[in-house]
Amino acid sequence: DGGITQSPKYLFRKEGQNVTLSCEQNLNHDAMYWYRQDPGQGLRLIYYSQIVNDFQKGDIAEGYSVSREKKESFPLTVTSAQKNPTAFYLCASSRRGTVNTEAFFGQGTRLTVV
Amino acid sequence: AQKVTQAQTEISVVEKEDVTLDCVYETRDTTYYLFWYKQPPSGELVFLIRRNSFDEQNEISGRYSWNFQKSTSSFNFTITASQVVDSAVYFCALRVDSGYSTLTFGKGTMLLVSP
Numbered sequence: 001d002g003g004i005t006q007s008p009k010y011l012f013r014k015e016g017q018n019v020t021l022s023c024e025q026n027l028n029h030d031a032m033y034w035y036r037q038d039p040g041q042g043l044r045l046i047y048y049s050q051i052v053n054d055f056q057k058g059d060i061a062e063g064y065s066v067s068r069e070k071k072e073s074f075p076l077t078v079t080s081a082q083k084n085p086t087a088f089y090l091c092a093s094s095r096r097g098t099v100n101t102e103a104f105f106g107q108g109t110r111l112t113v114v
Numbered sequence: 115a116q117k118v119t120q121a122q123t124e125i126s127v128v129e130k131e132d133v134t135l136d137c138v139y140e141t142r143d144t145t146y147y148l149f150w151y152k153q154p155p156s157g158e159l160v161f162l163i164r165r166n167s168f169d170e171q172n173e174i175s176g177r178y179s180w181n182f183q184k185s186t187s188s189f190n191f192t193i194t195a196s197q198v199v200d201s202a203v204y205f206c207a208l209r210v211d212s213g214y215s216t217l218t219f220g221k222g223t224m225l226l227v228s229p
Contacts, residue, residue, distance in 0.1 A: 033217075040123070042219045043219040044219075058216070088157065090157075090159065105159040107156060107158040108157040
């Protein structure tokens with residue numbers, strides 16, 4: 001079955017630690033995205049990538065980093081510089097260059113700082 | 115810049131009632147696309163519908179219908195005869211046809227349907 005897989009589903013981080021959230025897709029999509037969801041805030045874009053080895057900052061990129069070494073994978077690292085990392089993180093993918101296409105989402109990773 | 119406003123934070127209805135979720139958008143682009151997504155408690159966003167800026171025809175899909183009005187920059191979503199399984203957070207989103215375009219989401223409306 002084609003889709004987007006995010007892991008882990010739940011993640012706990014100690015203050016000062018970096019953690020990496022995994023996102024893998026087998027939809028052959030060029031574009032991938034990371035969103036952060038907080039209660040009452042909707043979804044806010046962290047980073048996105050339209051092709052391999054290229055990515056752009058979204059609206060709230062500070063304290064986060066990404067890589068796009070393979071078409072299928074777009075991992076997100078939450079660094080210690082992110083002051084309030086507790087949130088629900090959603091990864092998405094879509095076809096590139098066609099704005100009329102919908103994005104497909106993974107099931108999310110809930111990150112909690114302990 | 116683009117903006118999507120979903121003024122209703124939470125709506126509660128009783129099963130079989132009709133309910134309308136409002137969405138108002140702002141953009142200076144003439145070509146854009148509007149989307150609705152459903153987020154059940156499991157967390158994954160499920161795509162419901164896409165509409166482009168040149169197509170103002172209303173659409174009906176089973177119990178779901180969408181009303182797109184460019185004159186008021188609105189793209190409202192109506193669920194007829196609501197069911198408990200409709201309980202979820204619903205997001206409206208906008209994507210413009212320029213450059214590296216991404217989805218701009220509203221803050222979502224939580225719909226609670228009670229038996």
